[in-house]
Amino acid sequence: MRVLSLVTSDTSSFYKNQVRLLRASGVELTTITPKNPSEGETRRLGDYLRLYPQMLRQSFGSYDLIHANYGLMGPLALSQPNLPVVLSLWGSDLMGKYGTVSKLCARRSDAVVVMSDEMASVLGQDCEVIPHGVDLDLFVPKPxxxxxxxxxxxxxxxxxxxxxxxxxxxxxxxxxxxxxxxxxxxxxxxxxxxxxxxxxxxxxxxxxxxxxxxxxxxxxxxxxxxxxxxxxxxxxxxxxxxxxxxxxxxxxxxxxxxxxxxxxxxxxxxxxxxxxxxxxxxxVEDLSAESATGQLRSVFESVLSY
The missing domain is CATH 3.40.50.2000 (Glycogen Phosphorylase B;)
Known part of the structure; x- marks a missing residue:
């Protein structure tokens, strides 16, 4: 399976861990992310639009699907005509000021992943609830x-x-x-x-x-x-x-x-x-990062089996 992953920031710990575990499970994954803004600045619309040529070009390649991480990546993922889209919402994208954008993109996506039952209720459509997992080998009690x-x-x-x-x-x-x-x-x-x-x-x-x-x-x-x-x-x-x-x-x-x-x-x-x-x-013993990644991969497989 080859996945083109769009994410607002590839430096978050849980995203890096997710990528590592997906690759370990046999998924070939390529990440596309906007350029980090200068200190004291925020990203603008143009920062996302500049990703479009690269994403469109790669969507004509040998990828199987696009995984859009965070609601603001949804419009970009859905603007290409070739690949199915799995949209993962992280919380502030759905519950914050961009909630309308996230909901509109969710309706057009082939599958949607949220992190909690509360988010599923706010979204108001079919979705998969998969909380981000924890690295239980790293986070352990110590004196x-x-x-x-x-x-x-x-x-x-x-x-x-x-x-x-x-x-x-x-x-x-x-x-x-x-x-x-x-x-x-x-x-x-x-x-x-x-x-x-x-x-x-x-x-x-x-x-x-x-x-x-x-x-x-x-x-x-x-x-x-x-x-x-x-x-x-x-x-x-x-x-x-x-x-x-x-x-x-x-x-x-x-x-x-x-x-x-x-x-x-x-x-x-x-x-x-x-x-x-x-x-x-x-x-949290049932919330390992490995378990969450396995559930996410199952969502990918379900989309590709349609």
Whole structure:
């Protein structure tokens, strides 16, 4: 099977892992992605349009299908007349300001993949629910004291991990700062908020094992991988009720899903006071990256069997 993959960014960890596993399963895969914008800039329509000649030329080659990753790649994938299209929606493309574009492209695609039941409900059409999988060999529980020594965090303080770029408005870092400031007033022991971003993906498990809690304050999510990765490390989680987080944290303790700042503050205080790891790994044992990739390949095969 030969797949032409269109993606907004080929640097995301779960996409790179997906490509690796698809290739290991025998899929020949070529990635096309827009040029990264300069620092402080965002992509424009022209950045996507410039991909069209390359994509059209390759669509006349020996590929079997196009896999469009993220809704904004949908119009490009559907503009060629030769190959069937599988559209994967990641969350913010469907739930955010480009939701209309994503829905229109989904109707014209040969198959659509979403990451959660909530996304399937919002989409309102037949689709496959395949959450992004977790590398369960990389994200494993390790002794907190060793992890804290590696990242340089004091064992005499609390450490709350914020797993996103603070500059992304949808992740709402200012809210995370307010919450941790409020929690700090309830403890004699300092509570530190760490925005862990820009580090190699293989180092993220060390930070998760060093932290006392993961704090997610996102306004919107699909099926956030950071939640599943933290579960695999048995890191307690406090999160806003977005995407499939409530489903993922069902039965996981200590952890909490809350909405108002007040309840999130109370929940984070209780998690830190508990001072213990969660039972989260058992909740993600069926969400391996290998399993998710196998399901995606099955979608490809189903489209090609039409």
């Amino acid at each position: 907190q004291s060793i992890a804290q020594g590696t990242v340089g965090w004091s064992s005499d303080e609390y450490h709350v991990m914020f797993p996103y770029n603070p500059q992304r408005p949808v992740k709402d870092f200012p809210r995370a700062e307010r919450i941790v400031d409020s929690v700090n007033q309830r403890f004699d022991r300092p509570v530190n908020l760490h925005a862990v971003t820009g580090v190699p993906h293989e180092d993220i498990p060390t930070y998760m094992n060093a932290a006392d809690a993961l704090l997610v304050t996102s306004k919107r999510e699909g099926s956030p991988n950071t939640i599943k990765e933290a579960l695999a490390c048995n890191l307690p989680i406090v999160s806003t009720d977005v995407g499939d987080v409530s489903e993922r944290l069902s039965g996981v303790t200590p952890s909490a899903v809350s909405q108002s700042d007040e309840t999130i503050v109370d929940a984070l205080e209780k998690v830190l006071e508990a001072g213990q790891r969660s039972n989260g790994r058992g909740a």
